Amino acid sequence: MATKNLVPRADNEGNLGVSTRRWAGGYFVIGAYDDLQIKHAKSSSGTDLIVPEAGSSITVTKSDDGQFIIGGGGGSGTGEQIIKDNTSVSIIDDTSNPGKIEFKVDSALKWTLDGDAFIPESGLDIGSSTKGLEKLYIDGTSGLVYIGTSQLKLVSNKLQLSNNSGTNFYDLATTNDLSNYVQGPKAWLQWPPHDLAKPPPCQIN
Numbered sequence: 723m724a725t726k727n728l729v730p731r732a733d734n735e736g737n738l739g740v741s742t743r744r745w746a747g748g749y750f751v752i753g754a755y756d757d758l759q760i761k762h763a764k765s766s767s768g769t770d771l772i773v774p775e776a777g778s779s780i781t782v783t784k785s786d787d788g789q790f791i792i793g794g795g796g797g798s799g800t801g802e803q804i805i806k807d808n809t810s811v812s813i814i815d816d817t818s819n820p821g822k823i824e825f826k827v828d829s830a831l832k833w834t835l836d837g838d839a840f841i842p843e844s845g846l847d848i849g850s851s852t853k854g855l856e857k858l859y860i861d862g863t864s865g866l867v868y869i870g871t872s873q874l875k876l877v878s879n880k881l882q883l884s885n886n887s888g889t890n891f892y893d894l895a896t897t898n899d900l901s902n903y904v905q906g907p908k909a910w911l912q913w914p915p916h917d918l919a920k921p922p923p924c925q926i927n
Contacts (some may be wrong), residue, residue: 761788 730736739745763771772790774780780802783791804811812824822836834841849855860867866888867874873884875891882891 763788763790 765771770784772782774782781793783793785791802813808827808829810826812826814824815821820837822834824831825833832843832846862876865875871885871887873888873891875882877891881894883894884891
């Protein structure tokens with residue numbers, strides 16, 4: 723015959739023991755509580771239930787009334803990590819690695835953010851053939867775009883290009899610039915290009 727239930731006369735009434743006369747122990751398979759108050763949270767092996775990861779600067783302390791206090795990790799340790807399988811974000815700040823964040827995918831380093839730049843590993847793209855960036859904003863005062871040994875920059879609202887690693891920059895001509903040389907039905911025709919201070923060799927009317 724199954725064991726009978728031990729129930730109070732009405733819901734939310736009665737206790738098993740009182741604050742001054744407590745039971746020494748109890749063994750249950752499942753428990754359901756609206757309000758659980760404990761002083762010591764232990765694992766099945768008797769060790770603390772909440773502990774910091776080995777090597778982490780996170781600290782876990784416990785007050786006299788059983789409250790767990792989690793602190794530290796303010797960038798002063800060797801590193802903090804967010805990890806999911808083989809993907810991670812690591813915050814590193816110590817004497818040998820001052821202030822940087824590393825992004826890894828499949829355990830391989832992809833991007834590093836330090837105090838000066840957001841640095842990709844070689845072979846990475848921004849966007850794809852089917853999902854590109856809508857806009858890219860670059861500082862118009864000192865911003866440069868590097869393509870191999872060529873550089874592109876904006877000066878006085880004009881784009882300038884250098885093909886010798888920034889030694890010399892040349893204005894990129896626009897349709898407005900060319901309109902100074904091609905106007906209405908007339909155009910100067912010359913090949914090869916001549917010195918504009920001298921008369922052209924021929925004229926088309």
